[in-house]
Amino acid sequence: MIDKVFNKTISKQFEFDEEVASVFDDMLDRSVPFYKQMQKLSISFANNFLEDGSNVYDLGCSTASTLIELSKSSKYNLNLVGIDNSNAMLERASKKAKAFGVEIKLLNADIFDVDLKDAKVVFSNYTLQFIRPLNREKLVKKIYDSLEDGGVFIFSEKLVSKNSFLNKQFIDEYYSFKKTQGYSEFEISQKREALENVLIPYTEDENKKMIEDAGFKHCETVFKWVNFALFIAIK
Ligand SMILES: Nc1ncnc2c1ncn2[C@@H]1O[C@H](C[S@+](CC[C@H]([NH3+])C(=O)[O-])CC(=O)[O-])[C@@H](O)[C@H]1O
Numbered sequence: 001m002i003d004k005v006f007n008k009t010i011s012k013q014f015e016f017d018e019e020v021a022s023v024f025d026d027m028l029d030r031s032v033p034f035y036k037q038m039q040k041l042s043i044s045f046a047n048n049f050l051e052d053g054s055n056v057y058d059l060g061c062s063t064a065s066t067l068i069e070l071s072k073s074s075k076y077n078l079n080l081v082g083i084d085n086s087n088a089m090l091e092r093a094s095k096k097a098k099a100f101g102v103e104i105k106l107l108n109a110d111i112f113d114v115d116l117k118d119a120k121v122v123f124s125n126y127t128l129q130f131i132r133p134l135n136r137e138k139l140v141k142k143i144y145d146s147l148e149d150g151g152v153f154i155f156s157e158k159l160v161s162k163n164s165f166l167n168k169q170f171i172d173e174y175y176s177f178k179k180t181q182g183y184s185e186f187e188i189s190q191k192r193e194a195l196e197n198v199l200i201p202y203t204e205d206e207n208k209k210m211i212e213d214a215g216f217k218h219c220e221t222v223f224k225w226v227n228f229a230l231f232i233a234i235k
């Protein structure tokens with residue numbers, strides 16, 4: 001279904017409710033530059049660290065696209081676990097996984113409350129940005145502690161620049177992108193308002209520092225388009 005969520009006047013903050021879930025795949029595809037390419041990269045990097053029986057977690061799995069694509073592309077027999085606290089998203093994830101014949105354990109829970117046992121790969125694409133700072137740092141530490149030695153944390157984030165002049169240009173570029181994707185000025189500004197104080201982006205450096213402070217040995221930006229980036233961190 002086509003995303004028209006912000007085509008009408010909205011007065012509440014952004015939520016992952018039934019309405020958003022019903023158009024979510026289209027929303028992400030049209031709102032995140034190079035979303036599909038970054039997802040493909042996440043998966044091919046993950047595959048290099050996996051073997052039969054590996055545990056893979058996706059924090060904020062939404063409709064489970066990443067785990068489904070991983071399962072389709074991987075030659076390994078994996079234990080896939082998707083975690084999300086939106087029931088509407090998980091209902092769609094469950095239907096999609098069934099349709100693709102992919103076995104995924106879907107947990108309706110807060111990321112903080114789940115034991116990420118013996119993780120080989122943890123994905124979290126565009127989800128940390130919704131976790132309050134301080135809690136975000138605690139979560140990354142928890143991810144680090146849950147990973148096996150040599151395991152990886154693969155995550156994507158919307159970014160800000162500390163340079164206000166460049167940051168304004170980041171925003172302008174992103175809005176031009178959204179216009180090319182068929183969103184109107186009204187939809188763009190409504191969504192911007194709804195995301196205020198809900199989506200809190202860090203700079204690329206802040207993300208890397210958070211990763212380093214948690215103990216990771218190495219962190220690389222493997223893809224970046226203006227204010228969107230994919231990172232891989234190795235324990
Ligand atoms: N504390 C939390 N606990 C559990 N889930 C949460 C929490 N906070 C937010 N979520 C969930 O994180 C997801 C973020 S979307 C991820 C896209 C996906 N990774 C993708 O690549 O397709 C990104 C976006 O829409 O910007 C939503 O499904 C929330 O319900």
Ligand SMILES: O=C(O)C(=O)Cc1ccccc1
Nearest residue numbers: 028031032126158191192195
């Ligand atoms: O649509 C927007 O304006 C956003 O910034 C939303 C967004 C950002 C990053 C990932 C997913 C959605």
